[in-house]
Amino acid sequence: MEKFSYIGKDVKRIDTASKATGEALFAADLALPRMLVGKILRSPHAHARIVAIDTAKAEKLPGVKAVVTAKDTCGDKWGVFKYTQDQQFLPTEKVRYVGEEVAAVAAVDEDTALEALSLIDVAYEVLPAVYTIEDALAPGAPQLHDVYPNNINVHVVIDVGDVEKGFTESYLVREDTFTAPEDSYFQGEPYAVAAQFDHAGNLEIWMPNAGPHLKAKPLSNVLKIPLNKVRVRKITIGGAFGGRSEISPADVICAFLAKKAQRPVKIVYTREENTVCTRQAHAMITKIKTGVDKEGRVVARDITCHMDGGAYSSTGPIATSVPFLCMEQAYRMENVRYNGYRILTNKPIRGMFRTHGRGFACGVDIQLDMLGEALGIDPLTMRLRNARQTGDTTPTKSYVASCGLTETIEKTGKMSRWEEKFGKLPPYHGIGIGCNSVQTGFPMGIRGGSQAFIKLNEDGGVTVITGIVDNGQGNDHMIVQIAAEELGLNPDDIQLITADTEVTPSDPGSYSMCETFIGGNAVRLAAQDVKKKLFRIVADEFGVGEEELSARNRKIFVTNDPQQSMSIAKAVRMALTRNESISGEGSYWPKVDWKREWVKNPYGQLSETFSFGTVICEVKIDPETGQVEVLEVTASQDVGYALSPKVIEGQFEGGVAMGGQGGMLTEYLQWHEGRVLTPTQLGYLVPLAIDMPKINNIIVETIDPNGPYGAKEAGMSVAMSAAQAYCGAISNALGVYFHEYPITPDKILKAIEEKKKREREG
């Protein structure tokens, strides 16, 4: 008998048929009875005091049913952390970026709503603004918030070992600075919110989210209603990529409008609003100093990173830390110091984005290439020599329970024929490598665990109730696979109620790669709970021990004597006829150091396990135009165990597109002071089908001791390694190491010209 029926198999995802037919409803597709159109008035200034807001004319416009401004709110400041509470959803005193919410209307149609916005008079007193990290830090710079002197929002300090001693003991030391401007999430689905209150004051609200429970609490706080009156509903979500986890002003505004108008309200963002007014990725300036021994092993590393956080904290402490943590997980570095600064500027708000700082990730890796070159060691060997290993403890004291990084390096190297190619390719033809690691969640206080319930029907079907959210990556399918496998049922027998805060228990949400590990484990435990209860009944009936039973194909049977079997439906009925209610419950809280805190105590077990991976990329460059043709990419990740190989491959391929093809070649926001000049699909260039190279996927499985069936994560890391590999390949092709990203053709041309000049002079 095969080990698993569904786990590890490529079963059709349960949610894609309805997406293929267009039946799946996204937030903007909702039509509620008597629904109004909501629109938001936004600040045209990067920094200004709000002197007065006059909404009288707007309120009188026929068809306008509600207008809200800050005076409709309590003016409370919200923050992801208690110590970062700095954002009002409708500001009372001043605006801090172009695009910030100032007022909103709900009207019978879009034209009326837009007209109403134009009738709202806002008097501003324009203030001087800062648009760069440098300007924000300059003495005498305008301060965005009184509570953050010098516009320093967050300062993370990590200091392990003795870095200075390490440098003196190093054979070779180099220091480089790497920069990259903002990238943008650019989810397929522009943000949208629909909200309505019922007669009893219960709020029902739909929006794309990476954690409905993370949205519900702030809504409860702002609206001053208890959590059980806030229902963040399940909805099909068009991508998150690290965003959409926090409460958004649009959520709060929509709820206020619905309350005031006593009618459902829907706000649909334009593509521009999605780019500017939700979150962006941080621009970063990363200075890295690394010392290695003669064999290329890192002895000491000192990193200082300044991140442009925009106007508010958002997930500041986390965003400031994760870029470093990913690298300290991936590579051994006994002596390491990190100073991460998140700086506030009068620009849109930055959050955590999948690649988590291409400059940071590429910087660490490309520096290994540079050091290796000086030592006569090739990039792949440099990775092998510094790779994290199973059983290690990271500098910030996370034990690494399973690590297949070396295996991913070796396998990727083999498949891409690294040895044949590196150093042997024709001019303008290069190959590069990148390695990364990603955690599976982090200490999230009371929100750090997941719980699942399973309801059984008398005909043997079940409903799994869990807070796990699906942003499109396939989490709903994962729940069904796990439940079907554990319970011995078919996927068709499993119904889901997920991501609905009225019904589903708390769950950390889908960002930071924890749904499979934490949520999946909870589902598995809940299913095992059900199984145990059913097994007790069947064991009793057959007069055997519970440990002698198995469940498969809708039957519970004696493992060594399958003829002795009972249908699961019958077992359920049996419980009921014994007047026993039967259901399942499981909860999982990762064994992490709950005292670990981003700023105050950045040490301790960060997450229970980590994934690791390698990407190798091969490119060809047109030396006249600087354009890059990507020939082939090989992506490998230690995912622990592949619950659904094709689903995982899809994550790899999407990661290569986002982190590598887009992140390294074409994606960046262009600015005019605090204004985004490239908020649309024609301005911000995401990769197209015709641009993508051949992608080889190698799934490595180390069977993590704690993940469900050994699974860890697979969604985030390939984006980072792809960025590094693209950077390495282009650098290799030209014999020039790039420090500024993305590597657009003009930069390539400049590098070629400068190199030729140096060669002529040298």
Added chain:
Amino acid sequence: MKEMKKTALTLSVNNETYDMVSYPNRTLLEVLRDDLHLTGTKESCGEGVCGSCTVLVNGAPVRSCLTLAVAVQGKEITTIEGLSAGEKLHPVQEAFVNHHAIQCGFCSPGMILTAYALLAENPNPTEKEIRRAISGNVCRCTGYAKIVEAVMSLAEKGR
């Protein structure tokens, strides 16, 4: 301009006739989604770049966000809802599902219709031709690899 008047509008969508009264400045996308509640067609950019709003007009893929509803009267419009026959998926939809070519699903209706139109015109496209044909459909999730595989699988069937 208050002088803009609503006019009678008759659209033929998925072999059904819809009579309505509408302002002339409404796009086909708005009419499909807001008036006919055919929400399978999506808006992701509003400027005709991303392909999420793709519908077929007389069999050819067009950007419904750049098409005036009044301008397509008398033409046969096909949206994603018109592709499947009741509960049975069209082979293109089936291939997308079987090959894991759908993740978040927002780009899928437009992508599927574009693929459908390609195969109707060219039943045996090469990979390069497929990639070019869908180059006007932006997908942020999949990296396009499995979308191309799905369409290739249909091309082989056509052989």
Added chain:
Amino acid sequence: MRLPPFQYLEPTNVEEALSMIGTHKETVKIMAGGTDLVNRMKLRLIEPAFVINIGKLRNMEGIDIGDTETVIGANTRLKEIAGAPLVNKRFRAIAEAAFQVASPTITNMATVGGNLLQNTRCMYYDQSGMVLNGLERCRKRGGTVCLAVKGGKRCFSVYQGDMAPALIAFDARCVLEKKGSTRTVSMIELFAGDGAAPFAFGADELLTKIIIPKPEGIYSSAYRKLRLRGSVDYPLASAAALVSVTDDKKVTTCRVVIGAAGAAPKVIDGVSCEANFEVIAQKAYELAEGVDNLQMPGAYRRKMVSVLARRATKAAIDGIKEGM
């Protein structure tokens, strides 16, 4: 995004269209495929009182290939031009240009006339209020400053149409009709070279046909376009070349036209292909304009215009060699 209000007119023949245009003049905008017009209306760059849909006028469509000249109706879809075997054979640059406009779906809708008469573009102009509110009005919007070039004394918006350079390389002519009269002009004359007012023809005139003379002797042509992605995007630099030779390989025509190099396509004339490509490249560079108002820096784009001018010319010559 919502469109501004307008009255919609659908003439059933060209005469009716001319009458409507003649009556309403500047308050009219013509819609053929809609891909350019609808976008600009959404951004409120234009808010015409009347939108006249000429997209269904059959006798403005079609490719009529003759011995001495070819006539392409202004309403002909770019897809048709790109795929027409005889256009590919005899006017390769024109087919290549049509093939590379935007993305395949757009070429189903877009017409050659519409592509030709598209407005000039700039990162500071093609934006909605969300970006521009609070900034001064630029010259293209009737204001007095240039937002792209500090202290700029004129408009630096860029003409990014793909079809024009290829058609002008063939010395194409345009038929402009208005109520009561018709005139034919050389296509290059349509372009005023002013970013703030790119076109030089009357508000009561309608472009109905494009006439392409068949070049003398043995010839070939090519169109080259630069963009960061392989589809969708406007050109950041472009060049079209038509080269014709006598039987004994003496160059009689070498017309290179550069695009995305200023407010209008520019012809590099007086250059013989017998000289090396470097002369053409140099001339292209001198003629090209590049400021930082599009995706890539202006200095880079200018260099690329030069590279593409050389590549297009070489491709045209290779085409002749292939044919011999």
